[in-house]
Amino acid sequence: MIAESLTFWLAVGGYAVATMAALGSLAFSREPLARWAWSFTLASLAVHTASIAIRWASTGRLPYVQSYENVLAGSWFIVAVFCVMGIRFPKLRIAAAGVLPFVLLTLGYGVTLPPQAGPVTPAYKSAWLVIHVAFAWATYASYTSAAGLGIVQLLQGRRRGVRPGSPLEKLPAADRLVQVTTRLVGFGFLVNGVMIASGSVWAYELWGSYWSWDPVEVWSLLTWIAYGFYLHARLTLGWTGNRLAWIAVLALFGVMMAFWGVQMLPSSYHLFRDIGGVPGMDRF
Amino acid sequence: MSMSRAAVPRRMRLVSIATSARTAAVLMALLGGLIVLGVVVPQRGVFGDAAIEAWVAASPGVAGTVDALGLHDVFAGWVFLLVVGLLGVNITACTVQRLVRRSRRSPILPESPPPSATYHTIAAGSDVMAAIRAAAAVTPGVWRIFQAKENRGATLRRGYWGFRGSVVAHAALVLLAVGALVSALTRFNGSMVLTTGQMLPDAPASYVSIDRTPWFGRAFEEFAVRLDSLDFTYDGSTVTEARAVMTVEDATGVRQEVAYVNRPLRAGGKSFLLEDAGHSVALQVTDPAGEIVLDSYINLGRQVPAGFSDTVDVGAGTLEITVIPHAAAALEAEAVRVLDLRDPAVVLRSAAGEELVLAPASSGTLGDLTVRVTDIALWNRFQVRADRGLPIVYLAFALALVGMAVRLADPDMTIGVLVSEDGNSNVVALWSTSKLAGAQYDAYTRRLLDRIETLEGVST
Numbered sequence: 001m002i003a004e005s006l007t008f009w010l011a012v013g014g015y016a017v018a019t020m021a022a023l024g025s026l027a028f029s030r031e032p033l034a035r036w037a038w039s040f041t042l043a044s045l046a047v048h049t050a051s052i053a054i055r056w057a058s059t060g061r062l063p064y065v066q067s068y069e070n071v072l073a074g075s076w077f078i079v080a081v082f083c084v085m086g087i088r089f090p091k092l093r094i095a096a097a098g099v100l101p102f103v104l105l106t107l108g109y110g111v112t113l114p115p116q117a118g119p120v121t122p123a124y125k126s127a128w129l130v131i132h133v134a135f136a137w138a139t140y141a142s143y144t145s146a147a148g149l150g151i152v153q154l155l156q157g158r159r160r161g162v163r164p165g166s167p168l169e170k171l172p173a174a175d176r177l178v179q180v181t182t183r184l185v186g187f188g189f190l191v192n193g194v195m196i197a198s199g200s201v202w203a204y205e206l207w208g209s210y211w212s213w214d215p216v217e218v219w220s221l222l223t224w225i226a227y228g229f230y231l232h233a234r235l236t237l238g239w240t241g242n243r244l245a246w247i248a249v250l251a252l253f254g255v256m257m258a259f260w261g262v263q264m265l266p267s268s269y270h271l272f273r274d275i276g277g278v279p280g281m282d283r284f
Numbered sequence: 285m286s287m288s289r290a291a292v293p294r295r296m297r298l299v300s301i302a303t304s305a306r307t308a309a310v311l312m313a314l315l316g317g318l319i320v321l322g323v324v325v326p327q328r329g330v331f332g333d334a335a336i337e338a339w340v341a342a343s344p345g346v347a348g349t350v351d352a353l354g355l356h357d358v359f360a361g362w363v364f365l366l367v368v369g370l371l372g373v374n375i376t377a378c379t380v381q382r383l384v385r386r387s388r389r390s391p392i393l394p395e396s397p398p399p400s401a402t403y404h405t406i407a408a409g410s411d412v413m414a415a416i417r418a419a420a421a422v423t424p425g426v427w428r429i430f431q432a433k434e435n436r437g438a439t440l441r442r443g444y445w446g447f448r449g450s451v452v453a454h455a456a457l458v459l460l461a462v463g464a465l466v467s468a469l470t471r472f473n474g475s476m477v478l479t480t481g482q483m484l485p486d487a488p489a490s491y492v493s494i495d496r497t498p499w500f501g502r503a504f505e506e507f508a509v510r511l512d513s514l515d516f517t518y519d520g521s522t523v524t525e526a527r528a529v530m531t532v533e534d535a536t537g538v539r540q541e542v543a544y545v546n547r548p549l550r551a552g553g554k555s556f557l558l559e560d561a562g563h564s565v566a567l568q569v570t571d572p573a574g575e576i577v578l579d580s581y582i583n584l585g586r587q588v589p590a591g592f593s594d595t596v597d598v599g600a601g602t603l604e605i606t607v608i609p610h611a612a613a614a615l616e617a618e619a620v621r622v623l624d625l626r627d628p629a630v631v632l633r634s635a636a637g638e639e640l641v642l643a644p645a646s647s648g649t650l651g652d653l654t655v656r657v658t659d660i661a662l663w664n665r666f667q668v669r670a671d672r673g674l675p676i677v678y679l680a681f682a683l684a685l686v687g688m689a690v691r692l693a694d695p696d697m698t699i700g701v702l703v704s705e706d707g708n709s710n711v712v713a714l715w716s717t718s719k720l721a722g723a724q725y726d727a728y729t730r731r732l733l734d735r736i737e738t739l740e741g742v743s744t
Binding site: 128186194 | 315464474519524525671685692
């Protein structure tokens with residue numbers, strides 16, 4: 001428990017430093033700060049991975065059940081997808097300035113949650129749930145990285161231009177940014193579809209209905225439509241530039257609502273605190 | 285010669301609107317707007333009537349408007365259904381139009397390269413077309429080559445499978461809507477309570493409630509189910525596994541199956557989902573005249589710290605019955621495992637406050653009543669669901685995912701190639717007519733040109 005807590009806080013601290021360095025590199029046009037941000041992100045991801053491994057070892061199962069575990073694993077996926085993108089496309093690492101604040105927000109929510117692991121209730125014992133949750137993480141991670149790229153693309157496209165020394169100078173051309181963003185959105189859209197489909201199968205097996213217009217389902221559908229709109233705008237209508245970047249950034253609001261916003265609702269099938277229970281009804 | 289807007293036949297204008305990607309964008313935006321409304325305004329179907337009434341009481345200012353516009357039932361409203369229907373028509377029309385257009389028309393190579401073309405010089409006398417064909421064969425993706433007349437160039441197109449994937453994905457979305465409609469028309473929602481050992485046929489009288497019956501087809505089938513046993517596994521006070529051994533009798537014979545939470549029993553096209561459980565007590569109550577006033581299993585529906593409790597009418601009065609699953613000595617340590625029946629007892633309390641504690645297969649008197657407890661068992665409430673749209677929906681999901689994966693794996697790309705002689709060399713002009721023009725196009729054309737330059741037969 002101490003090791004898990006220690007690694008968790010080290011990861012949070014590391015991400016906080018990386019976020020400040022990334023934002024500082026943009027604000028003060030200091031490219032070296034961007035390199036620090038990247039290094040801290042990689043180091044924090046390693047510590048974050050250790051935290052998840054410790055959790056996994058202590059509970060004997062994947063961390064997919066409690067809200068705290070969803071925060072722990074979900075934020076790991078966001079950083080992991082961003083790091084894969086940063087390794088594949090080093091010039092895009094400054095997108096950390098757009099991605100890491102979301103990671104910190106997510107982990108900040110996790111700080112408010114009880115981390116104690118409890119027994120797994122029957123409702124959680126489903127392979128479909130594991131698939132559903134894993135693909136949800138992958139979805140949100142892809143969309144968050146796409147939004148991060150959208151943010152730096154918007155900064156790059158400002159009318160007053162890029163100041164000398166800014167890491168934005170090293171960014172590739174806008175069409176290259178759009179291409180990577182489109183790939184991320186395309187991947188996210190596909191895994192989002194798997195998430196919705198596997199969730200529907202699980203819901204039918206558990207609640208007897210594959211779709212209930214629950215707020216999370218609705219936000220998830222809305223997000224899917226928004227990113228579907230992005231793909232059609234890019235691939236069918238040939239949109240490019242800032243308006244495409246704005247869609248990538250704004251559509252993330254739906255993701256945040258589906259993942260965290262509904263936790264504030266009084267009643268939902270998807271409240272992680274009492275998942276498996278039909279609201280107002282006792283369940284195993 | 286161009287026709288005026290008025291001269292364009294109305295039917296053609298309708299087809300044009302129906303097959304427009306912009307129409308799709310508008311409809312998607314409308315659908316998104318309606319969904320946002322459905323999220324912001326509490327929905328009756330999700331939260332129930334009581335929650336809606338509470339919301340109306342708490343927000344009297346907007347409640348009238350919301351009610352008048354039917355915003356409490358956005359997802360069942362005609363506006364929502366209309367938008368979904370129009371989107372379905374639009375998706376179908378767009379898909380069919382693009383399918384027909386793509387299968388009929390081969391790309392036309394222009395007389396001269398467009399301004400976006402890039403130029404590359406290679407040796408004169410090269411068999412450029414042979415090189416293009418060979419290069420296309422080894423460049424990633426399935427390229428189809430449409431050669432122009434007089435060997436002056438070609439159009440290369442990839443995305444053959446990707447286009448078909450897109451068609452499948454869009455058709456699957458329409459199928460999904462059809463599946464949802466079939467679900468809405470054929471759904472059965474009921475609730476059945478079975479005590480261990482009890483068998484009930486699939487008939488209206490067997491259900492404690494029936495919320496929905498199909499608009500089409502039969503609601504009930506020729507079969508019966510029995511709950512043979514219920515087992516629970518605990519970790520501390522938390523149930524970690526619920527297991528119901530059940531028997532199904534139908535026209536094909538008798539079979540026994542085990543149902544779990546997340547793995548319902550399937551019988552007669554219905555799913556029996558474990559919902560919740562409690563104690564049941566078999567009670568025989570005799571009045572002073574020797575007449576039996578009660579002789580049945582009573583399912584106790586109210587959970588209390590000691591076990592399960594309920595009230596039952598017995599002639600002139602009522603009895604409060606509580607089943608305690610464990611012996612009093614073990615109560616403090618074990619009471620949290622309420623569904624483990626070990627050394628159980630029944631506490632009976634009359635309206636006058638008299639109390640009697642009985643073990644199974646024992647009897648006693650409570651006031652002027654003789655009470656006998658013949659058995660203590662468990663009951664389980666099952667959600668019973670049938671949905672004939674389910675296979676269609678699952679098929680649609682599978683097709684949509686496969687179609688999307690193929691679409692993304694094989695992107696659409698069209699590259700134009702025009703060859704012209706310039707003294708001792710050939711000038712190859714390359715450009716893209718794809719919506720993906722840009723870095724991705726650059727990468728492909730560069731790779732293609734590298735291949736052309738390194739292939740045998742290019743230089744003579």
